[in-house]
Amino acid sequence: MSSAQAATSAVPSIQDAQRARLVFCLLIAFLMAVALAMFAGSTLQDPDSWWQVKVGLDFLANRTFPTVDTYSHTFAGQPWIAKEWLGQVLLALAYQAADWNGVVALIIATICLTVFLMAWFLSEWLKPTLAIALAFTAAALISPIYTARPHVFTLPIIVIWTALLFDAAREERAPPWWLLALVVLWANLHATFTLSFVIVAFAGLDLLVRVRLSKPALLAKWVAFGLLCPLVSLLNPYGFKAILATFTVAYGNEAVPLIVEWKAFNAAEQMPQEAVLMLIFFGLLVSRLRIGWAKALFVVFALHLYLSHLRFTYLFFLLVPVVLAVEVAQQYPSLSLRKWMTDKRDGLERFFARQFYPICGAAIVLATASISMLGSVQQITPSQKTSARDALAFAESHKLSGNVLNSYNFGGTLIFHGIKTYIDGRTDQLFLGGFTKADDESGHGGGKPVLEAQLKKYAIGWALLSAGDSRESLFDELGWKRAYSDQYAVIYVPNV
Template sequence: MLVALIGYGIVLFARQVLNDGDTYWHIAAGDWILRNGFVPHADPFSFSAAGAPWVAQEWLSEVTMALAYKAGAWDAIVMLFGAVTALAFGLLAHFLRRWLTQPAAMVLFILAAACVAPSLLTRPHILVLPILVLWSAGLILAKDKGTSPSLLLLPLMLLWANLHASFVFGLVLTLPIALEALVETKADRGRVVRSWGIFFVAATAVSLLTPNGLHGLLYPFEVLSMPHLSFIGEFAPTDFGKFQPLEGILMALLYFAFTRQIRLPIPRLILLIGLLHLALQHGRNQMIAGIVGALILAEPIGRALGGGRDESADCLPSVRWAFLGLAYVMLLTVFRVAHPVVHTDDGASPTTALNHVPAEILRQPVFNSYEFGGYLIFRNIKPFIDGRADVYGDEFLANYVAATTPNGAAFERIVEKYGIRWAILNAKSTTLDMLDALPHWRRLYADRIAVVYVRDEKRQ
């Protein structure tokens, strides 16, 4: 309960949870679905990829976010994500205490939560964190009990598949846990293969019950196969040039492995190596590695420490503590409502700069920094590019990267092809000097967040 309450408070008041442009287009997409009554399969937002195929994999998250925004603007958004984060943290702490006593459980929780911190944003991947915890723990507990996973996990998979594309990881996670169950079984291995096999097939079938069907299952692999995906910060390899939570976990794990006799079954060790690979390949995967890694290591670490299961793990908080927790939540919520979130200029929101663009120019094709695309959609302005890399495709991304390298010739080709009339760029973009030097382009407005350019054919 303690870590749940802390998680709620952090999201409620940490300004950086809103500092991501994708939040804007997710809300806009949810609003579009509510207004039109169906999930789009073609891009309705950009002008450069208008009508291109779009797998709206996170449609349920987007509808939820749009409803929250309609109910209470940004205050309701942070309350929604604060509540989900609290639930995820509380569940993770609960399951860790099944295998670890204190303070080991708290230390492992802190390491896992640190891996979540860089990705703690108001985006759909946070809405599935409680499902990730329940699904992973459910598989591990089933293996420990020598039974097949509970059928109650299947509704979780249905929800997961409609909330976020990471549901594919949940399906894949079933395989090494099933293999571990098979290896540890001394007799009747046929029963293990049948029970886990039936569960895997059922979970896969349930995951197809989305507006995108089979395409939704293939979609994550299509996105991850794009060669220029690493241009997007969260898909770039983990950068150890600055301290990363994953680095702290690796150091702690190495220390523990060399000072204690920790033993992992081969399937679980392979899973741990796979999680490490994912986290190193794409920085955003640190979150998954932290949560699932903590759950698969909890029992072996508890055994190595010589401690037993925490008998208080199943105890409900007393009425006194439950009342204090509820009072804490209500106090924070009232304080948040009394001091509403004002979401204005930041790294993803060029609010002031956009307000200085004349209305007749806003209707013209724009060239924008990648991180500003979501905000433009939110303001009903069709962007050149936004966070939906799959809509634009790898060739488009390659051309965009070339133009912003910067490369004047590549930029001019884009201008001519799409009839670009103006540009709004990050104030720290390396593209600024290029536009300042190009003929026909002049600065209309500049501040610490963004710079607006207008193409003037008469200028020489």
């Protein structure tokens, strides 16, 4: 073969390049699965995982959508809706299938799908090696939100939603109408579905900047699509109440400043994220990247939500790269997919293209085997930091009765085990009107009278506290008996 022929053969066809691109995306998803499997138990560290699964199990058993609280003794009968019912059912089905291992496997699979989708959309414009590096980095930066809760199921949806809407705006065409089905799905999975309204508004604004008023028919389609989003989101068991529940968190919820995921960004506690943010802004300052003011507003919006509430970290690190990938590729051609497709392929890329089907088949087999082996290799269970397993076994064996006063982190496990809580993770709708604030104050200086009043008002028969809870000394002062203690939990009972 001549040197000219060899050089030509090193440049793949479009089909081979797309195959190599797909394998790159599958590879990063598989590597993500391996990384998450190594720390599988970390997805069960959130105390809310317990009650999320329990609500789903109760729905499967009763086939009814709750409208009032039946899980606490402090707010029993108060209005409460399971606005994330579909996500809770998915968790419950996974639990029924394979206990907590099933829950973890489902969460890992969803995260890997998200990483694959992000890599795929990025590699539509950027060369695959850069795309998968960005996808993996973003996935690592948002890892604190990888918990067994319904919000994880919305991550693939929000990536698809954002990528396709901004693509439609860039190509000056109507938004894909089938995306409205994603809004319906999202509205039944998690309360963040209202973000879909905001994202479509930013994409529409990007279109308006491009066409101004020169295409009124196209703009009318976008307006119609935007108006349909909140309308189709009402296709959930609770209708408009689901939207109202979102705003009760965003405005005036006394529990927000007290819950870690709702706290503002703290550079001292989020050092990797801070380093990446500084790197991004340094790059923007020294580069000539132009993104237009509509997309700039979207970046500012995503950053604002992240800096205001840690739980929205994914809005910035997942969506901003997807939105800006096209400008990076167009203004820096050396980083683009187009340049990569015309370059000579190295040995690895040629191997990916030629062995496309075997590699895809092997990846599916390995992924399936990994998930199947997850249960046989180890039984994953939530940490006693949230389960209080031994403490609850003691409470059951000693037949402790009456209303319990519990630390916040044990609310979920109490619900799961059928014990009505004093407080739990449903503070988006319950434990308001000064209750959560008083609960917090009872553990600080001068909190003894507050705690004493709570014990009397709610007829507390026993207390289940996290080890190190600041109220331990107050129970001692009030003459309560420490009936049980370990490194995770303490149980107090009245000294009678």
